[in-house]
Amino acid sequence: MSGLPPIPVASRRDVVADRLREAITSGQLLPGQKLTEVALAEQLGTSRAPVREALRQLEQEGLVVSYPYRGTEVLGVSQEEIEHVLVPIRISLEQYAFRKAAERLDADSVAELESFIAMMAAAAAAGDDSALADADVRFHDAVVSLSGQPHCLQIWRSIQPRVRAYFRRDAGHYADASVVAEQHRRLLAALRAGDEPELEAEVERHIRTHFAEPRGGGG
Structure with missing residues (x-):
């Protein structure tokens, strides 16, 4: 198992879960890799209890799976799952959410969404794949919340960890990562325009771009 830096003794389940979630979505912990409470507790410098609770949380998020007599393993996000499960769910959910969000959009909401786009541009310029994926997820999270x-929101939060996992997995594959910010500028423009048919079409184009341009698409 690849080394994970220790965390402060006072940290609890959420910190352990955050550390493991980042290791999984960044590829530091690989699909099929076995995770044991004892080994993780030792590497992270904590007791087994928060590790056990964190693994339960990550199992609910679909990032790990526990098997009887086999322990816990990291789950990958396959292209098949993305294309046939996550993408159809996202299109249906986000088309509806964007329509409803357009009705509630105000200056503060626009400013918040623009700030996430600025984060994407900055992350792309810095080559920071993790920050790029985070800003991407935060943009969509903000729209669904709005x-x-x-x-x-409940459905989005249930799939968000796996959505972030495939954003993070593919962030390093962009031919030009600056396109991610540009795609979200088009989404925001459609959201502000409030034309429902065009907004729905833009949401679907945005989500499906990942497959049309696998080396240049976004989330």
Whole structure:
């Protein structure tokens, strides 16, 4: 198992979960890799209890899986799963959420979304794949939250860790990572325009670009 830096003794489940989540989505921990409470607790410099709780949380997020008599393993995000499960769910959910968000959009919301786009541009310029993926997820999270639809937000939060995992997995493959910010500028422009058919079309184009241009697409 690749080395993970220790964390302060006072840290609890959330810090352990954050550390493991980042290791999984960045590829430091690989699909199929076995995770044991004892080894992780030793590497992270904590007790087994927060590790056990963190693994349960990550299993709920779909990033690890526990098997009887086999322990816990890292789950990968396959291209097949992305294309046939996550993308269709995202299109349906986000088309609805963007429509509802357009009705509630105000100056503060626009400023917040523009700040995430600026983060994407800065991360792309710095070659920071993790920050790029984070800003991308935060943009979509903000729109779904703005929609004011609790069930949309609940579904989004349930798939968000795996969505971030494939954003993070592919962030290093962009031919030109600056396109990610530009794609989100087009999304924001469509959101501000409020034309429902065009907004829905732009959301679908945006999500499907990942497959049309695998080396230049975004999330």
